[in-house]
Amino acid sequence: MYERHCFISILLIFFCSQCFAELEEINTNNRFKIEGKVVVPFTSDSDWIGSTTVLVDGGAFLGFVKSDGSFVINNVPSGSYVVDIANPTYMFEPVRIDINQKGKIRARRVNNVQPQAVSQLSYPLKYKARAKTNYFQQREQWRITDMLFNPMVMMMILPFLVIMVLPKSMNTADPETQKEMQSQMNMLNPKQNMPELSELMAGWFGGGAPKKPVKSKPLKSRRN
Numbered sequence: 001m002y003e004r005h006c007f008i009s010i011l012l013i014f015f016c017s018q019c020f021a022e023l024e025e026i027n028t029n030n031r032f033k034i035e036g037k038v039v040v041p042f043t044s045d046s047d048w049i050g051s052t053t054v055l056v057d058g059g060a061f062l063g064f065v066k067s068d069g070s071f072v073i074n075n076v077p078s079g080s081y082v083v084d085i086a087n088p089t090y091m092f093e094p095v096r097i098d099i100n101q102k103g104k105i106r107a108r109r110v111n112n113v114q115p116q117a118v119s120q121l122s123y124p125l126k127y128k129a130r131a132k133t134n135y136f137q138q139r140e141q142w143r144i145t146d147m148l149f150n151p152m153v154m155m156m157i158l159p160f161l162v163i164m165v166l167p168k169s170m171n172t173a174d175p176e177t178q179k180e181m182q183s184q185m186n187m188l189n190p191k192q193n194m195p196e197l198s199e200l201m202a203g204w205f206g207g208g209a210p211k212k213p214v215k216s217k218p219l220k221s222r223r224n
């Protein structure tokens with residue numbers, strides 16, 4: 001009886017191990033790997049390799065760069081991912097990859113403005129540093145053109161040019177031109193259109209302009 005129970009338990013263990021092995025094989029068959037290489041043309045040192053990390057979807061899958069700049073990320077299921085290179089010194093352009101159920105991988109540029117636009121790239125991935133990361137903004141410098149193109153300065157210079165330069169360029173010997181220029185200068189002069197202060201004070205505190213006295217007509221005498 002005891003031997004029978006031992007035999008049945010051994011069969012169950014063997015059957016369960018076979019099932020788990022098949023499930024693991026199925027899971028591994030549905031997972032793929034992402035390959036690529038990172039290049040930094042700005043330097044010949046390899047110090048940047050130790051501080052470089054490959055991020056898939058912001059860290060859902062993680063990879064590291066080898067001494068020759070290549071990387072491999074294993075056990076990635078099918079789907080669409082954004083692969084980015086994280087480095088504190090250099091900037092890299094992210095790449096979107098699409099992995100189908102059969103393991104075919106398509107690489108394309110990341111376009112956040114038009115996600116449906118496809119600009120296909122070569123695979124395995126090739127990352128090239130664009131520039132060094134700038135953590136500080138350059139201080140603005142004062143230039144003479146900043147003052148000349150200031151709106152307030154232009155508002156002062158343009159009327160000056162119109163008043164001083166334009167009349168000299170015109171033919172002032174013509175009397176009609178002189179009359180026209182004089183009328184324009186009178187229109188620009190605000191003192192001519194401005195009333196006197198005494199009239200304004202009289203109008204404000206006197207209830208209006210002073211009325212002229214009306215002369216009374218003499219009465220005609222009646223005859224009895």
